[in-house]
Amino acid sequence: MKRFIILSFLIFISVGIFSQSPVTPEKFFGFVPGSDRMLFTYEKLIEYLVTLDGQSDRLSMIEIGKSPVGKPMYVACFSSPANLNNLDALKAINRKLALDSTLDENATAKLVEDGKVFILATLSMHSTEVAPSQSLPLVAYNWVTTNDPDILKAMENVVFMVVPCHNPDGMDMVVNYYNENKGTKYEGSSLPGVYHKYVGHDNNRDFIFLTQSDSKAISALTSTDWFPQVMIEKHQMGSTGPRYFVPPNSDPIAENVDASLFIWTGIFGQEMISDMTKAGLKGVTQHSIFDNYWPGSTETCIWKNVIAMLTEAASCQVAKPIYIEPTELSGGEKGLAEYKKSINMPEPWPGGWWHLGDIVKYEVVSMNTLLLTASENKKKILALRNELCKKEIAKGRNEAPFYYILPKDQPDQGELVHLVRLMQEHGIYVYTLNNDISLGPTTYKKGDIVIPLAQPFRPFIKEVMEKQKYPERHFTQGGVLMEPYDITTWSMPLHMGLRSVEVDARNSILENSLRIADQDFTLAIPYLESPYTILLSTNNQSFKLAFAALQKGITVKRNQESFTLNGKLIPEGSFLVGTGATEILKEAVFPLIFSNEIPSAKWQTITFPRIALVESYIADMDAGWTRYIFDTYGIGFTVIRPGEFSKGNFAKKFDLFIFPDQNSAILKDGKYKLQDEYRLNNYRPEYAKGIGAKGLDSLISFFNKGGKIISWGESVNLFDANLVVKIKSDTDEFRLPFHNISEDPGLKGIICPGSLVRMDLVKGTSLTWGMEEKTGIFYRGNPLFRTSIPRFDMDRRVIGYFGEDELLMSGFLEGKKLLENKPVMVWLKKGKGQMVVMGFSPIFRASMPATYKLLFNSILMPALAE
Numbered sequence: 001m002k003r004f005i006i007l008s009f010l011i012f013i014s015v016g017i018f019s020q021s022p023v024t025p026e027k028f029f030g031f032v033p034g035s036d037r038m039l040f041t042y043e044k045l046i047e048y049l050v051t052l053d054g055q056s057d058r059l060s061m062i063e064i065g066k067s068p069v070g071k072p073m074y075v076a077c078f079s080s081p082a083n084l085n086n087l088d089a090l091k092a093i094n095r096k097l098a099l100d101s102t103l104d105e106n107a108t109a110k111l112v113e114d115g116k117v118f119i120l121a122t123l124s125m126h127s128t129e130v131a132p133s134q135s136l137p138l139v140a141y142n143w144v145t146t147n148d149p150d151i152l153k154a155m156e157n158v159v160f161m162v163v164p165c166h167n168p169d170g171m172d173m174v175v176n177y178y179n180e181n182k183g184t185k186y187e188g189s190s191l192p193g194v195y196h197k198y199v200g201h202d203n204n205r206d207f208i209f210l211t212q213s214d215s216k217a218i219s220a221l222t223s224t225d226w227f228p229q230v231m232i233e234k235h236q237m238g239s240t241g242p243r244y245f246v247p248p249n250s251d252p253i254a255e256n257v258d259a260s261l262f263i264w265t266g267i268f269g270q271e272m273i274s275d276m277t278k279a280g281l282k283g284v285t286q287h288s289i290f291d292n293y294w295p296g297s298t299e300t301c302i303w304k305n306v307i308a309m310l311t312e313a314a315s316c317q318v319a320k321p322i323y324i325e326p327t328e329l330s331g332g333e334k335g336l337a338e339y340k341k342s343i344n345m346p347e348p349w350p351g352g353w354w355h356l357g358d359i360v361k362y363e364v365v366s367m368n369t370l371l372l373t374a375s376e377n378k379k380k381i382l383a384l385r386n387e388l389c390k391k392e393i394a395k396g397r398n399e400a401p402f403y404y405i406l407p408k409d410q411p412d413q414g415e416l417v418h419l420v421r422l423m424q425e426h427g428i429y430v431y432t433l434n435n436d437i438s439l440g441p442t443t444y445k446k447g448d449i450v451i452p453l454a455q456p457f458r459p460f461i462k463e464v465m466e467k468q469k470y471p472e473r474h475f476t477q478g479g480v481l482m483e484p485y486d487i488t489t490w491s492m493p494l495h496m497g498l499r500s501v502e503v504d505a506r507n508s509i510l511e512n513s514l515r516i517a518d519q520d521f522t523l524a525i526p527y528l529e530s531p532y533t534i535l536l537s538t539n540n541q542s543f544k545l546a547f548a549a550l551q552k553g554i555t556v557k558r559n560q561e562s563f564t565l566n567g568k569l570i571p572e573g574s575f576l577v578g579t580g581a582t583e584i585l586k587e588a589v590f591p592l593i594f595s596n597e598i599p600s601a602k603w604q605t606i607t608f609p610r611i612a613l614v615e616s617y618i619a620d621m622d623a624g625w626t627r628y629i630f631d632t633y634g635i636g637f638t639v640i641r642p643g644e645f646s647k648g649n650f651a652k653k654f655d656l657f658i659f660p661d662q663n664s665a666i667l668k669d670g671k672y673k674l675q676d677e678y679r680l681n682n683y684r685p686e687y688a689k690g691i692g693a694k695g696l697d698s699l700i701s702f703f704n705k706g707g708k709i710i711s712w713g714e715s716v717n718l719f720d721a722n723l724v725v726k727i728k729s730d731t732d733e734f735r736l737p738f739h740n741i742s743e744d745p746g747l748k749g750i751i752c753p754g755s756l757v758r759m760d761l762v763k764g765t766s767l768t769w770g771m772e773e774k775t776g777i778f779y780r781g782n783p784l785f786r787t788s789i790p791r792f793d794m795d796r797r798v799i800g801y802f803g804e805d806e807l808l809m810s811g812f813l814e815g816k817k818l819l820e821n822k823p824v825m826v827w828l829k830k831g832k833g834q835m836v837v838m839g840f841s842p843i844f845r846a847s848m849p850a851t852y853k854l855l856f857n858s859i860l861m862p863a864l865a866e
């Protein structure tokens with residue numbers, strides 16, 4: 001009895017520090033999280049965690065940035081009060097373990113002893129995958145109130161950093177839409193549009209180029225700020241396979257990542273499946289479905305020595321339960337061909353009802369297991385981090401390649417600055433040469449950029465700087481190739497159109513001539529106030545600055561022919577900006593050319609077209625990325641949905657229609673078409689409307705009268721058809737003089753699953769101004785064009801085509817011969833209208849600066865001469 005009294009007293013004291021005991025999720029939200037058809041918003045989730053933070057000394061909420069629409073993003077740190085009071089010192093230990101290769105054995109041992117394992121969990125980046133974020137209040141309440149000695153001990157060893165929602169904007173869109181439709185037959189139907197300001201599902205493709213503010217905030221945690229040793233991203237997958245995926249993943253795996261990291265993801269996965277199975281949670285699979293070779297997802301930090309992994313739970317319909325017939329359960333390709341008891345799924349789930357609350361149970365167990373496993377292995381995990389730091393640096397000193405050198409003189413110096421700053425944002429040390437240096441026959445100049453590989457994050461440097469070679473693995477010896485899950489190319493210099501040299505011999509003179517690049521690295525020269533400024537057309541940033549000047553009403557001209565000025569070649573299409581643009585031009589990161597007079601050349605004043613950007617409601621990520629590029633480059637536009645086409649007279653409102661990459665049947669009919677069969681979708685009918693025959697007719701009539709159209713990817717098929725224009729009482733039926741031949745039986749041998757392929761460009765057209773003669777394009781093998789002799793008032797010019805030299809620049813390509821001499825970018829004319837069709841997305845995921853200019857030039861395409 002006495003012991004009981006003392007215990008109660010102690011509990012009273014520990015609770016008494018805070019004004020009240022932690023509020024339960026049920027009391028706060030009015031329901032138990034995970035209840036059928038019940039969801040809370042991002043704001044409510046944060047409000048709950050902030051409330052708990054005020055009521056508990058085991059939780060600390062820290063703001064880490066803003067979402068793309070400006071919602072604050074947080075990391076919720078769960079740990080012992082002592083650790084939370086000592087976060088800065090613990091973060092300093094993380095940094096040392098991650099980056100300091102000079103620590104001796106004793107110093108490392110001391111840090112391993114004093115340090116804590118930091119786990120970063122990021123939840124529900126894909127906003128329809130609601131369960132991870134919805135389960136957090138249960139996990140949080142348990143962790144701040146539990147008296148379980150194992151959990152309490154683990155919290156002494158671990159700082160568990162949870163990003164409550166990786167995509168706050170999308171979470172609110174999905175939850176609000178679900179609630180609007182709750183109780184109707186459309187409950188659980190697909191959200192119209194992308195669940196993010198711009199990029200929807202592709203937010204998990206942004207972790208190399210770091211274009212979105214949420215990606216930046218989360219990447220900084222692992223790259224430059226907190227240096228957690230373990231990272232996990234929590235997803236959901238389809239409904240009719242296994243219930244839950246835990247690591248390790250399936251083949252192929254990344255060549256540049258150390259074996260130990262894959263093995264450790266397996267250790268965490270093994271503990272999760274073990275605990276889940278013990279808790280009666282069936283249908284857990286591992287070594288299957290998800291491969292692990294491709295960077296760009298949140299787990300890109302595995303290339304920076306973080307034990308990075310993902311889990312995937314089977315989905316219900318957002319929060320609506322579903323019933324799954326046992327006969328509907330099926331296996332997939334990699335690692336789990338049949339839905340049967342197997343070593344990769346030792347206890348299958350038998351089918352039946354599947355609720356949000358079921359997923360929540362797996363999530364709660366998963367989070368506890370991660371905490372306990374990190375704690376049990378604390379010393380090994382912390383020691384590993386410093387071992388890898390030393391190992392990678394040693395590799396960089398002893399194993400080629402040793403450096404990447406990027407000459408300062410590049411056609412697009414703005415993109416060189418972009419690359420330097422991006423690498424720095426990734427936690428990479430970038431240097432400049434202090435003086436000229438000769439390496440063999442090549443002389444590098446003072447100011448050239450050098451990125452040595454002897455760095456802790458060597459795997460990342462190598463991965464994003466080299467050209468990619470897809471790690472080919474087969475299901476059986478000599479059998480079927482495991483196809484890539486996503487794309488096969490991400491080489492930063494090639495995607496940015498930069499020259500980069502891989503150096504395979506060490507050189508001490510070079511190593512002694514390196515100077516660390518500034519954090520705000522620039523190649524700009526001091527600004528000179530002058531009446532005219534010339535921006536070279538070879539720089540992407542020139543377009544941005546010229547567009548900003550245009551928006552301000554400043555006159556901007558482009559030279560129609562190249563000329564020399566003070567011995568410097570000014571390529572065609574460069575911009576001449578008049579006075580009044582000082583603030584804009586000071587943003588330049590490359591050298592501007594200042595002039596007191598208009599140099600004598602053939603100048604033409606440019607104006608902005610009024611742009612309609614066509615974006616369907618159906619997972620239209622490429623359109624979202626296009627909006628992002630337009631906002632970033634200051635290009636004004638209006639979004640037009642396919643269903644709006646039947647409405648009106650476009651010529652009054654727009655000069656140019658842009659059709660990004662989208663299935664042409666979705667655009668035309670509002671539903672996806674595979675071969676000859678329509679696939680019905682899960683959208684409310686008002687969001688599944690297409691352009692329709694009438695809408696297409698009015699678009700073509702707009703085009704015929706002088707309207708412009710730019711179309712790329714699958715949307716080009718809209719215009720590869722019998723089209724009509726009504727002229728008075730006659731109907732003019734025609735086909736534009738091009739055809740997408742990629743479905744021709746003779747071309748079946750082309751396998752190009754998202755690779756960088758070399759395209760030859762023609763000169764003498766404004767569409768290729770500022771471009772070199774050849775460029776890499778991001779290509780998926782479809783569309784591919786044939787042009788034909790035009791009839792009536794039509795015409796065509798091939799702008800870009802596949803030549804006969806080496807086509808594959810990075811990634812995977814089979815059937816190169818079949819591509820040779822075929823057009824992939826074509827200019828078309830009918831009446832007074834002009835159209836540019838591209839077989840590739842010129843802005844693909846904002847990761848193809850090399851081809852942005854093809855789009856910008858097309859937008860600025862002058863009207864046809866009368």
Ligand SMILES: [Zn+2]
Binds near residue numbers: 236
């Ligand atoms: Zn996902």
